[in-house]
Amino acid sequence: MLETWVPSKDGGSEHIAAHTFTFRELAVATKNFRADCLLGEGGFGRVYKGRLESTNKIVAIKQLDRNGLQGNREFLVEVLMLSLLHHPNLVNLIGYCADGDQRLLVYEYMPLGSLEDHLHDLPPDKKRLDWNTRMKIAAGAAKGLEYLHDKANPPVIYRDLKCSNILLGEDYHPKLSDFGLAKLGPVGDKTHVSTRVMGTYGYCAPEYAMTGQLTLKSDVYSFGVVLLEIITGRKAIDNTRAAGDHNLVAWARPLFKDRRKFSQMADPLLQGQYPVRGLYQALAVAAMCVQEQPNMRPLIADVVTALSYLASQKYDPETQPIQGSRTSSSTPRVRRE
Known part of the structure; x- marks a missing residue:
């Protein structure tokens, strides 16, 4: 569980937690990252459609390219930003996976694409x-x-x-x-x-x-x-x-x-x-x-x-x-x- 403490408006602090997934859970969700689950490819990696076994929820899973530090920094920024920011017009981050050198982000699924x-x-x-x-x-x-x-x-x-x-x-x-x-x-x-x-x-x-x-x-x-x-x-x-x-x-x-x-x-x-x-x-x-x-x-x-x-x-x-x-x-x- 990624845990951060951030100052809240009233001077106290808010506790933010993003769910952590194992690589195995996300591999199962995407049928081992099968080609027919691929939604698209962006600058930072591939995005797959998956179904979480634990909740039966359809999600989008972004697998970041394993290209060293820059990718890792962007991964951390994304997790932190979306754990702290919540608005009806921002995509919802459900959780992430950081197993070994694997970096994946799990989002709500947006059915109509981009x-x-x-x-x-x-x-x-x-x-x-x-x-x-x-x-x-x-x-x-x-x-x-x-x-x-x-x-x-x-x-x-x-x-x-x-x-x-x-x-x-x-x-x-x-x-x-x-x-x-x-x-x-x-x-x-x-x-x-x-x-x-x-x-x-x-x-x-x-x-x-x-x-x-x-x-x-x-x-x-x-x-x-x-x-x-x-x-x-x-x-x-x-x-x-x-x-x-x-x-x-x-x-x-x-x-x-x-x-x-x-x-x-x-x-x-x-x-x-x-x-x-x-x-x-x-x-x-x-x-x-x-x-x-x-x-x-x-x-x-x-x-x-x-x-x-x-x-x-x-x-x-x-x-x-x-x-x-x-x-x-x-x-x-x-x-x-």
């Missing part, structure tokens, strides 16, 4: 995400980030926000996962923490990529990239596109300047079924999040407010015109504060 699975390279039979579901996912992911930035003490910089790290539960309920790269944020009068640049190309804030200076606003930039992916259906980096269009933010920046081009940015898979005003407002939020200057980006709490409002405005394609039809031209102007 956001990336629903946005990019979709097979023909896969259901397309509608506008309402996209806004619900965006608002939920922002709430998870808000908890890390504003409720956790000290604040936590997530550092690796991307579509593949947003997992979806029943009814497309989003949860942030993969905390191996998370850092405790600046404390006192410090404005940033300095660290070697880690994370994913295309999602990294420019100032962090160039200087290694990590702030809460670095996460806000990454969130803006994710929001753009949700709205446009494009990948953060897509080398299959024309030369100037590989980078999503670089492609979007000139279009942000002309509202008449906003409709060109909507994911074609939406087939025009979105509220014009909602699209404009969501793009305005994304544009603010991916600004070059960190101090110009909004606080995540303000992003949550804006996206919660958009998620509450249910769009009904039956009663509202499909975009591109004549009736949709008289749309109200949207201010970008």
Whole structure:
């Protein structure tokens, strides 16, 4: 049992415990890590679907690559972070295994996979995400980030926000996962923490990529990239596109300047079924999040407010015109504060 004592808000201490599993238990749960139990492969190892014999519970089991110290450090960070942090929009860590050189993490199983699975390279039979579901996912992911930035003490910089790290539960309920790269944020009068640049190309804030200076606003930039992916259906980096269009933010920046081009940015898979005003407002939020200057980006709490409002405005394609039809031209102007 991993046991930690952490200071609580009232000056006392809270006792946190994460369940420990033997390697044998997890091997049995995954039928000896059989290929047909493999859910996916990430930067830190493979993830398997398993059933725990003791509780009959379906879980996701991440087996970390045995690549020495870095992997071990990330394993410890993940166990500590997720043992201490609890929120409806963060994935739940059930326990871990540290038998010999084996390092495994056991999470709640998220039946709908990752956001990336629903946005990019979709097979023909896969259901397309509608506008309402996209806004619900965006608002939920922002709430998870808000908890890390504003409720956790000290604040936590997530550092690796991307579509593949947003997992979806029943009814497309989003949860942030993969905390191996998370850092405790600046404390006192410090404005940033300095660290070697880690994370994913295309999602990294420019100032962090160039200087290694990590702030809460670095996460806000990454969130803006994710929001753009949700709205446009494009990948953060897509080398299959024309030369100037590989980078999503670089492609979007000139279009942000002309509202008449906003409709060109909507994911074609939406087939025009979105509220014009909602699209404009969501793009305005994304544009603010991916600004070059960190101090110009909004606080995540303000992003949550804006996206919660958009998620509450249910769009009904039956009663509202499909975009591109004549009736949709008289749309109200949207201010970008």
